[in-house]
Amino acid sequence: MHETAGASIDRRVRRGGVRDLEVEFEARLADSGRLAFRVAYGVLRHREDAEDVAQEALARAYGKLDTLREPERFRSWLVRICWRLALDRRRATKRRQRREQAIARPSPEPTAESMAAANEFRDRLWQAIDALPEKLRVVLVLAGIEGYDVGEVAALLEVPPGTVKSRLFLARRSLAERLR
Numbered sequence: 001m002h003e004t005a006g007a008s009i010d011r012r013v014r015r016g017g018v019r020d021l022e023v024e025f026e027a028r029l030a031d032s033g034r035l036a037f038r039v040a041y042g043v044l045r046h047r048e049d050a051e052d053v054a055q056e057a058l059a060r061a062y063g064k065l066d067t068l069r070e071p072e073r074f075r076s077w078l079v080r081i082c083w084r085l086a087l088d089r090r091r092a093t094k095r096r097q098r099r100e101q102a103i104a105r106p107s108p109e110p111t112a113e114s115m116a117a118a119n120e121f122r123d124r125l126w127q128a129i130d131a132l133p134e135k136l137r138v139v140l141v142l143a144g145i146e147g148y149d150v151g152e153v154a155a156l157l158e159v160p161p162g163t164v165k166s167r168l169f170l171a172r173r174s175l176a177e178r179l180r
Contacts, residue, residue: 025062028074030175031137033058035075036082053089057082128178136171 036057041050061078068077110118129137142153143164150168154161 021062021065024071025065028078029058029104032075036077036078039082040086040089041080043083044090049089050086054082057085060085063111084113089113128175131178132171132174136167136174139167140171140175141163144172 033054036054037050039049040053040057044050044053057078060081068074071163129140132140138157139153141147142156143150148156148162150164154164157164
C-alpha cells in the first residue's frame with residue numbers, strides 16, 4: 001500500500017521521534033504545493049496572482065507548522081489559508097481598481113444648483129437622524145456613519161449583535177420613510 005509523506009511523518013511524530021520541521025514541510029510541500037495553486041487560481045482566475053497567493057500561503061504554513069495540532073489535516077489547513085489569502089487578494093484588487101477608476105474619471109464641477117440640492121438633502125437627512133429614538137440613532141451613527149461593524153457596535157453598546165441588526169434595520173426603514 002502506498003503511504004503518503006504526511007502519514008509517515010504523522011506516524012514518526014506519534015512515536016515520539018524528533019520533529020524536523022524542514023523535512024516535514026518539504027514532504028508536505030511535494031504533496032500539497034500544486035493544491036495551493038489550484039485553490040488560489042480557482043478564486044482569482046489570474047495565474048500570476050494565484051502563484052503569489054500560493055507562495056504566500058505556503059510561507060505562512062511553514063511559519064506556523066509547529067502550531068498545527070493535527071498534522072494529518074495539513075492539506076485542509078493549507079487550503080483554508082490559501083482560500084482566505086485569495087479572497088483577501090481579490091478584495092484588495094477590486095478596491096484598488098475602484099480607486100484607480102475614481103481617480104481616472106474627473107468629477108464634474110458642481111454647480112450652484114447641485115450644491116444647494118446636496119446641502120438641502122444633507123440638512124433633511126440630519127433632521128431625520130435627529131428625530132430617531134436614541135437607541136436607533138446611536139446604532140445608525142456608529143454603524144452607518146462611523147463605519148463600525150455590527151460586532152463592534154454590539155461590544156460598544158453592550159447589547160447582542162442581533163439587537164444591533166434589528167435597530168439598524170428599524171433606523172434605516174424609518175429614515176427611508178422620513179426622506180420620501
